[in-house]
Amino acid sequence: MRPLLGLILITFRELWARKIVLGLFIVSSLVLLAMAFALNLDVVEGSLAGIRLFGQEAAPEDMANEDGPPLTLDRVVVAVESVVAGVAYWIGILLALFASASLFPDLQSAGRVELLLSKPIGRVQALFGHVLGVWSAIGILTVYLMGGVWLIMSFKTGIWNPRFLLSLVLVVGMFAVMYAAVTLMGVWTESTALGLIVSYGLIFVSMVLAASEQISPTLGSIGQPVFWGLYHTLPNFTEVTQIVSTLAKGETVDSWYPFFSSLLFGAAAYGATGVWFARRDF
Template identity: 30%
Template sequence: PVSRAQIILGKFFGGFAVVFLNIAYLVIGIWFLLGVKFGVWAPEMLLSIIMISFTFAVLYSLIILVGILTRSSILAMMLTYLIFFILSPVLVFRDKISILLDSDFTEYLLDGLYYIIPKTAELSTINMNVVQGLGIDEYQPIITSFLFMILTLALSITIFSKKDY
């Protein structure tokens, strides 16, 4: 018999593998076309495969956790889109928002949210810097997003193992 942890990890790594291969196919295809058409062979562009796949893996771990907690894939997707498109980009400017609102509570709340949720906006910036050959300035968004992914997967496995179906 397959354990529940194996089911969750199989779902995660299977989904990740499919997305990784699709992203690799797309990026390598674009890289090849740019090279043939314009003579631009930028191997740094291929590194975006890793960063985009990593960002997906972090968000996918959240989708799995919310899906287990709520049994709603729609809610899981909506929450992930909220973090990816709204919350993470807004929290990049948390210092400016705190100054504007002039509230200690708001500052603590924004800082807390910033350090808890995955930093998809910063991961996107890191990806752009790597593609442009600038390298990685700060590893904190990568490390905290990785820890978020590990924690959400561990929590998913724990909750799914204890659920009674």
């Protein structure tokens, strides 16, 4: 157990030493400070009476569309939490992948991997400790930002949206899925650049796969099975965005399939990484 915890702590230190992770922490702190002090909601008997942002005041009727529903306290909370969830999902995961992509290739560098494997720890356990350390570090940052926003908005408004916290799980889960591609490329080529290219490429491909209902009918008898095979095999990163948004709004998710199918891809990629790492000649 101690060697595993040691690997997790080492991974924490390496991630913290990278300025991007420190930058994410600073940006998250600034967002929380802005939410706590710059955004003020005047609530009178449970209704929104006014909004003050960086000293600028506005009444709900001034911010509502003429043809749309009135701006209520619930809508403000949902809007703020949805924006935070979307930013954490897209920008947060992209930056987290960039910050952590070199960790696994560096772990396999000459001299370091031999020193690691000389310890009383198996190869699969070493891989698990590394991956768990990366997940935990990114998870802590995500909880810090999204959990902080949730608490601030809840205390300010008295509106508690627990479903928003489920979107936090999806952010960390989808990062873990995309990091699986990084580790698989890392054990194969020890290339940080290729790991990033593949993971970002999968995200780009998911944008195309998200338009499956529009694209599939235009394909031929050969193209359709290939397209749907990719749809069910590769991570559905873009479609999970809709689930994150739905949870942030406190609504019921129609289908969890994009998320669970992505988890299956991640599990398969980590399994392949473990087998390859265990058989490599270091």
